[in-house]
Amino acid sequence: MAQSTMVENPLLVGLPEEKRPEPFALVIFGAHGDLTKRKLLPALYALYVQDLLPESFAILGTSRTQMSDDQFRDAMRESVSKYSEDIELEKASWDSFAKSLFYRAGDSTDLDAYKLLSKTLDELKSSRGTMGNHIFYLSTSPSLYVPIITRLAESGLAFKRKINEPAWPRVVVEKPFGHNLSSSIELDSILHDALREHQIYRIDHYLGKETVQNIMCFRFANSIFEPIWTREFVDHIQITGAETIGVEERGPYYEEAGASRDMIQNHLMQLVALVAMEPPISLDPESTRDERVKVLKAIRPFDPDTIDDFAVRGQYGEGFVLGNRVKRYRDEDRVSPESNTDTFAALKLFIDNWRWAGVPFYLRSGKRLAKRVTEIAIQFRKPPQKLFEEMGGAALRLAKSENPNVLVMRIQPDDGISLRFATKQPGPTTQIRALTMDFRYGTAFGSRTPSAYERLILDSLIGDPSLFARSDFVEASWRLIDPLLEHWSKTMPGKSSRHGTQLNHRPFPNYESGSWGPAESHELLALCGHEWREL
Ligand SMILES: NC(=O)c1ccc[n+]([C@@H]2O[C@H](COP(=O)([O-])OP(=O)(O)OC[C@H]3O[C@@H](n4cnc5c(N)ncnc54)[C@H](OP(=O)(O)O)[C@@H]3O)[C@@H](O)[C@H]2O)c1
Known part of the structure; x- marks a missing residue:
């Protein structure tokens, strides 16, 4: 005691x-x-x-x-x-x-x-x-x-x-x-x-992170979000896991792993599952894990012929991160000077089920990016009628391309949830601006937030596996990522095998440290008329 x-x-x-x-x-x-x-x-x-x-x-x-x-x-x-x-x-x-x-x-x-x-x-x-x-x-x-x-x-x-x-x-x-x-x-x-x-x-x-556990609470303990959490209302979803650090002293491990294995196959796939899953019939460990696995099984597998339209890889060059000059990946300690390991990966996924058919899920993760942030952004569709856009000119302070309704779940740092919406600016004329309603864990609750390891160790001692990856989830996730890794192992960066849009056309390093990743990652979204959020 x-x-x-x-x-x-x-x-x-x-x-x-x-x-x-x-x-x-x-x-x-x-x-x-x-x-x-x-x-x-x-x-x-x-x-x-x-x-x-x-x-x-x-x-x-x-x-x-x-x-x-x-x-x-x-x-x-x-x-x-x-x-x-x-x-x-x-x-x-x-x-x-x-x-x-x-x-x-x-x-x-x-x-x-x-x-x-x-x-x-x-x-x-x-x-x-x-x-x-x-x-x-x-x-x-x-x-x-x-x-x-x-x-x-x-x-x-x-x-x-x-x-x-x-x-x-x-x-x-x-x-x-x-x-x-x-x-x-x-x-x-x-x-x-x-x-x-x-x-x-x-x-x-x-x-084990509080904010990740809150995804299910937010979705299923409220009744107002779930009805619009569908293809009818959601335009697309963006999941970002961005780090400012490089590989630090873990060069040998990272050479074998890369961003796709280190972040996407596990952490980001869990986020996809939590955000896309159906409500479980109960909160017992197997019911919730069943639902998470179903999502992965519904993700459309990569087709080797079109894989380059759906996945982009990158590796950082030198640059400035948070004001400090940093070296390129290939000059990191115990990293090959010719390494083709991905320090950045971005994917476009489709979940072929009733709820999500046709809604793109964009995932990106990388090292030496401009900002440390992990978040899930649910981008809702535009209003069906361009009532205010038609007023034109000064009436509309929103950028033409901006679609104001986005709900963001910030996993780290500054954990919380925000909802962005258009509103009338006070004044005699109708001027519209996008504003954000913000909830922050740090200020909303007085108590400390337990670390992920506290929660997970406690659950393993209690014998509750709900927050652990079940065998079939891990297998389903590898089944999805494996063809991509195989494709990347066979084609050098800059030697894209396909003829169309030529994503992945530049050799490594293909992004500057302190940026938001390679230009090809932006092109990946542009193919569907979307843009990464500016974070
Ligand atoms: N570090 C992190 O923040 C982090 C985060 C997420 C996941 N992980 C995962 O957690 C695991 C451990 O990571 P780590 O960073 O703690 O690794 P680490 O620092 O290399 O520690 C592993 C320890 O294992 C011991 N060891 C090595 N060979 C051994 C052998 N034959 N018999 C007995 N002990 C042996 C070593 O101590 P001796 O030399 O004394 O034997 C070494 O200190 C890895 O799988 C890693 O991927 C780590």
């Missing part, structure tokens, strides 16, 4: 008593790594000080670096004080929390390491009352996922359990979940050999 409950606790809202976690031991593979330091331990400590962890629990870190329990505790204390965003590390709380931290060094590819883990988990069961409930968090490089899951099964630590059976093992897998369709299917089959689907938690940390 936390020594002080100093923080107001939004995670408790709507959380019935029986949904609190049971006693557990959490094993973190990759405990010496970046994610553990920056996200996992700060989130676990935040859960602890909010009294969301049970009386009995243990956190057991493992990686190859030799450390004693006390050295691990000191290292984690430093990380929590450095990376906790809005929870102060308080000595009494930390000292009490730290008693539950343990560390065992070992090579996770080596079966002997699991004997040590197994012995330690047995000891923790009696000394810390963890009741044999074990959750294994794979926070290592993806190349270790298969060996770790295999060894967990071989050592008897991972095995199939029915829902609600005691002494359960669960596995949390970090993204990326596979490198392509075949590797994700292989990883899944190894997981399913060892565990049942309800024991597997595939992290997509976007789903």
